[in-house]
Amino acid sequence: MDIIDLLRRPWPWYIAGPIIGLTVPALLLMGNKMLGISSTLRHVCAMCFPANVPFLKYNWRDKLWNIFFAIGLLLGGFIGGVLLQPDALMPLSPDTVNSLQQLGISPQKGILPVEIFSWAHLFTWQHLLIVAGGGFLVGFGTRYSGGCTSGHGISGLSTMQWPSLVATILFFTSGILTANFILPLLLK
Amino acid sequence: MMKKRNFLFLLIGTLFGIALMKSEAVSWFRMQEMFRFQGFQIFGIFMTAVPSAAIGIFLIKKLKLKTLDGEPIKIEKKEFNWGYVYGSLLFGIGWGLTGACPGPIYVQIGSGLSISIVILVSALAGTWVYSYLKPRLPH
Numbered sequence: 552m553d554i555i556d557l558l559r560r561p562w563p564w565y566i567a568g569p570i571i572g573l574t575v576p577a578l579l580l581m582g583n584k585m586l587g588i589s590s591t592l593r594h595v596c597a598m599c600f601p602a603n604v605p606f607l608k609y610n611w612r613d614k615l616w617n618i619f620f621a622i623g624l625l626l627g628g629f630i631g632g633v634l635l636q637p638d639a640l641m642p643l644s645p646d647t648v649n650s651l652q653q654l655g656i657s658p659q660k661g662i663l664p665v666e667i668f669s670w671a672h673l674f675t676w677q678h679l680l681i682v683a684g685g686g687f688l689v690g691f692g693t694r695y696s697g698g699c700t701s702g703h704g705i706s707g708l709s710t711m712q713w714p715s716l717v718a719t720i721l722f723f724t725s726g727i728l729t730a731n732f733i734l735p736l737l738l739k
Numbered sequence: 740m741m742k743k744r745n746f747l748f749l750l751i752g753t754l755f756g757i758a759l760m761k762s763e764a765v766s767w768f769r770m771q772e773m774f775r776f777q778g779f780q781i782f783g784i785f786m787t788a789v790p791s792a793a794i795g796i797f798l799i800k801k802l803k804l805k806t807l808d809g810e811p812i813k814i815e816k817k818e819f820n821w822g823y824v825y826g827s828l829l830f831g832i833g834w835g836l837t838g839a840c841p842g843p844i845y846v847q848i849g850s851g852l853s854i855s856i857v858i859l860v861s862a863l864a865g866t867w868v869y870s871y872l873k874p875r876l877p878h
Contacts, residue, residue, distance in 0.1 A: 562758065562761040564762060564779070564783025564787060565783065565787055566758075567758040567759070567761065567784050568784040568785070568787025569788070569791040570758040571758050571764075572789060573792065574754075576792065576796055576798070576799055577751055578751060579799060579806070580799065580806055580812070581744065581748065581751070581806065581807055582806050584748070585814070588840070588842040589866075591845075592841060596866050602871075606871075607870050615745060616745055616748040617748075619752065620751065620752035620755075623751065623754075624845035625849035626749070626752070626753045627756015627757040627760060628756050628846035628848065629851070630753065631756065631761045631846070632760050632850025640763065640766075641769075643772055647777045650777075651768070651771060659766070662767060662847065662850070663766075663838075663855070664767060680836075681836045682854070682858060683857055683858075684833075685837035685861075686833065686839075686861030686862045686865065688830065688832050689834060689858070689865065690863060690865025690867075691833075691865035691868060692827065692832070692833055693841060693862075694826070694866045695876070696829075697826065699840045699841050700840040700842070701840070704789075709793040709796060710814050711793075712816065712817045718823045721823075721824060722831035724831065725830070725831020726774055726832075726835040727774050729831060729834070730771055730835040731775065734771075734836060
């Protein structure tokens with residue numbers, strides 16, 4: 552009982568970080584697979600609507616492991632978010648609560664702010680730009696750069712690939728600038 | 740034919756997803772906190788994940804470990820092209836807005852947030868449009 556209780560509480564970074572990191576050697580040992588999640592988006596496109604696009608014409612069946620990994624992520628979200636739902640979230644920094652409140656975002660109740668990410672509030676052009684426009688850029692940008700936070704940030708950096716270092720520095724910088732300067736314009 | 744091995748990949752993905760969920764690395768709020776340098780949680784995850792992965796890989800090399808099929812471990816080198824630059828800058832904009840990179844999108848959906856399906860579908864559209872335009876984009 553105590554263990555379940557412990558698991559239900561939010562996990563500190565020093566527990567989650569190593570688990571996430573050790574995924575890289577685990578996947579290599581399981582069959583020379585490189586951790587990378589944005590590739591699953593390409594495989595789904597290749598599987599469902601290849602439409603004769605050369606970049607989508609390959610044997611996605613060889614990459615099925617990646618799809619299984621993504622299904623695992625869905626399951627992990629269910630186990631971690633529903634079965635092991637915590638009584639309370641980790642407190643957010645008061646400064647962040649303040650900055651977000653000035654943008655009309657109420658203190659967190661879940662992991663997404665309902666003022667933007669909910670069916671009731673999605674259909675304004677600003678919110679569509681954030682949710683759908685942002686999502687589009689996540690898909691477009693990660694494929695253009697050949698990886699995301701996991702593929703470049705974790706796999707790439709831990710195997711000391713300098714193109715991944717370039718990518719990681721740039722998407723962090725771009726994310727920081729966007730969150731601080733573009734997001735406020737869309738929310739006010 | 741479905742390989743049994745795929746269930747191992749499913750299991751690893753599940754653990755990865757639980758870790759992302761329970762550490763709130765899938766939270767838009769937590770991500771905004773990081774982007775504003777107001778909290779340590781996400782930086783801490785990143786700063787422990789990378790060395791853990793590196794130590795694991797170091798041990799694999801040191802002990803000359805093989806895959807489950809007995810093959811030598813090989814890590815492909817990435818070749819730089821300018822797509823890394825343009826793509827990462829665009830991805831960063833999307834990340835700053837949605838607070839989600841591809842992994843967390845799946846985890847959010849699994850945790851029951853149907854609105855994240857909009858992010859996923861948009862990301863698939865973005866991936867498809869990139870694939871279509873690839874020959875005409877600078878790399």
